[in-house]
Amino acid sequence: MSKLPHPCTLKLIRGDVVLGTIETRPDDGKSPWHSGAFQPSTEFESVRGLFEHELRLLQANTEDDDDQWDEWEAAHAELHGPGLRVQAADQAYAADEILIHIKGSEAWWRVDDEADA
Numbered sequence: 001m002s003k004l005p006h007p008c009t010l011k012l013i014r015g016d017v018v019l020g021t022i023e024t025r026p027d028d029g030k031s032p033w034h035s036g037a038f039q040p041s042t043e044f045e046s047v048r049g050l051f052e053h054e055l056r057l058l059q060a061n062t063e064d065d066d067d068q069w070d071e072w073e074a075a076h077a078e079l080h081g082p083g084l085r086v087q088a089a090d091q092a093y094a095a096d097e098i099l100i101h102i103k104g105s106e107a108w109w110r111v112d113d114e115a116d117a
Contacts, residue, residue, distance in 0.1 A: 004024065037105055037106065039105070057075055
């Protein structure tokens with residue numbers, strides 16, 4: 001995988017369905033997190049609730065509770081089950097192993113293999 005170019009437009013894809021696009025923002029190059037403006041496709045509506053539920057569970061676990069982490073892991077697995085990835089239209093950039101959150105028109109994500117880099 002190549003480094004995320006800036007600026008660029010990424011497709012958010014679940015299985016074979018394009019859920020929307022993300023207009024990336026420049027990052028500091030030190031953090032593993034990327035962000036951008038999310039523009040949902042009509043297909044996003046069918047999974048909007050999954051994204052909202054996952055983020056709600058994550059933000060509610062302020063005490064690092066194991067049971068709450070189990071519930072979040074289940075929601076995360078359901079969301080990612082068909083495969084969730086971001087990729088540039090020209091496929092010059094793609095990432096399959098991502099942790100992504102969406103709230104309204106904002107998306108932020110990290111790529112698992114960048115976390116260790």
